Amino acid sequence: MNDATPIPAAGCGSAPVLKERGQHSVFCGLTGIIWLHRKMQDAFFLVVGSRTCAHLLQSAAGVMIFAEPRFGTAILEETDLAGLADAQEELEREVDRLLARRPDIRQLFLVGSCPSEVIKLDLHRAAEKLSARHAPHVRVLNYSGSGIETTFTQGEDACLAAMVPVLPETATDELLVVGALPDVVEDQALELLREIGIARVRCLPAHRAAETPGVGPNTRFVLAQPFLGDTHGALERRGARHIPAPFPFGAEGTTAWLKAVAATYGIAAEKVDQVTAAPRARAEKAIAAQAAELVGKTVFFLPDSQLEVPLARFLTRECGMRAVEVGSPYLHRAILDPDLALLPAGPTLSEGQDVERQLDRVRAARPDLTVCGLGLANPLEAEGLTTKWAIELVFTPVHFYEQAGDLAGLFSRPLRRRAILNGEAAG
Numbered sequence: 001m002n003d004a005t006p007i008p009a010a011g012c013g014s015a016p017v018l019k020e021r022g023q024h025s026v027f028c029g030l031t032g033i034i035w036l037h038r039k040m041q042d043a044f045f046l047v048v049g050s051r052t053c054a055h056l057l058q059s060a061a062g063v064m065i066f067a068e069p070r071f072g073t074a075i076l077e078e079t080d081l082a083g084l085a086d087a088q089e090e091l092e093r094e095v096d097r098l099l100a101r102r103p104d105i106r107q108l109f110l111v112g113s114c115p116s117e118v119i120k121l122d123l124h125r126a127a128e129k130l131s132a133r134h135a136p137h138v139r140v141l142n143y144s145g146s147g148i149e150t151t152f153t154q155g156e157d158a159c160l161a162a163m164v165p166v167l168p169e170t171a172t173d174e175l176l177v178v179g180a181l182p183d184v185v186e187d188q189a190l191e192l193l194r195e196i197g198i199a200r201v202r203c204l205p206a207h208r209a210a211e212t213p214g215v216g217p218n219t220r221f222v223l224a225q226p227f228l229g230d231t232h233g234a235l236e237r238r239g240a241r242h243i244p245a246p247f248p249f250g251a252e253g254t255t256a257w258l259k260a261v262a263a264t265y266g267i268a269a270e271k272v273d274q275v276t277a278a279p280r281a282r283a284e285k286a287i288a289a290q291a292a293e294l295v296g297k298t299v300f301f302l303p304d305s306q307l308e309v310p311l312a313r314f315l316t317r318e319c320g321m322r323a324v325e326v327g328s329p330y331l332h333r334a335i336l337d338p339d340l341a342l343l344p345a346g347p348t349l350s351e352g353q354d355v356e357r358q359l360d361r362v363r364a365a366r367p368d369l370t371v372c373g374l375g376l377a378n379p380l381e382a383e384g385l386t387t388k389w390a391i392e393l394v395f396t397p398v399h400f401y402e403q404a405g406d407l408a409g410l411f412s413r414p415l416r417r418r419a420i421l422n423g424e425a426a427g
């Protein structure tokens with residue numbers, strides 16, 4: 001990381017980590033299809049799963065049945081699950097029919113689910129066969145979105161990691177920004193990078209198959225999302241070099257992210273300060289407007305989205321909150337060390353999930369705000385605790401300067417609502 005980012009002497013970089021292994025309460029990786037299909041405009045996501053999987057997608061995406069969405073479910077019937085039918089052949093026939101009907105599809109993802117994994121359907125072999133049959137017009141890949149993984153953001157990680165081995169080889173010196181960002185946010189990031197003097201920038205995932213970036217030993221990559229552990233590993237195996245950086249949440253996080261990238265290219269921190277002065281000031285003002293509600297309050301992160309560490313850093317350092325516990329499904333050191341170093345010492349750090357024990361600690365601490373999965377929020381609210389749904393942080397544009405105020409607002413709003421409710425109750 002760049003010298004210009006002050007690192008507190010007592011950060012959480014070497015703090016002990018409580019390891020938890022127990023019951024989970026999270027959404028499955030199919031959820032990622034909702035934002036990935038919007039990002040990748042000529043891709044289709046075919047879930048090979050049950051009616052439950054189809055319902056999850058249908059209700060989460062809120063798509064009209066008569067629309068032609070770019071995701072669907074090939075439903076495994078009881079005869080498939082009992083091994084009485086050749087699901088593999090049926091799946092290939094379904095894909096052939098789909099691709100004949102939808103020539104706009106250039107990338108097809110076969111997405112594994114709990115049922116397809118239980119019956120050990122070989123989606124990798126199916127994807128290879130189908131890719132050979134439909135090349136060069138369509139590339140078929142597979143990944144798992146099943147609930148057997150431990151958290152919902154692993155769906156995007158698995159999808160991007162599946163793409164990396166087939167990215168074209170390149171010797172070009174390029175920066176790769178990795179992680180699906182809403183288009184407007186991606187445009188802001190590219191503009192900031194261009195203004196500090198980095199013009200050769202590509203994004204993974206790209207909007208279209210034709211814009212797919214190459215990768216090679218001259219590729220440097222920076223992550224835009226902290227949950228991309230497998231993608232990080234896959235890119236390094238292709239020879240690309242990772243730029244460790246705090247994540248671009250808040251004014252400080254965004255500046256530190258840009259400075260880490262700039263330093264890799266030999267660009268001075270002062271140049272970043274100069275280019276970002278105006279948006280940084282806007283972000284600081286927008287955060288301050290929300291932080292009035294957050295200063296001095298306590299926050300408890302239950303492990304869910306893998307965004308917990310960078311968000312705890314943002315809430316403590318930029319909004320004046322105090323973190324009681326920061327739980328994350330995985331603490332991937334190569335990815336999170338810059339944020340851990342900035343996180344003020346004090347909170348319990350935990351990795352993994354054991355929902356009952358974690359809920360006991362929430363009840364004992366009674367934090368002002370608990371960031372948790374959807375399934376835990378209502379019971380905790382019923383016990384008088386104020387909650388924030390972690391999944392909203394993935395569905396809402398929250399990265400970089402222009403969204404910093406909205407990000408702080410996501411945490412201040414539930415506190416404001418609780419204060420109003422309490423006021424009304426008292427009145």
Ligand code: SF4
Nearest residue numbers: 028053113114146147
């Ligand atoms: S993949 Fe598993 S957890 Fe996800 S909807 Fe399907 S059955 Fe449920």
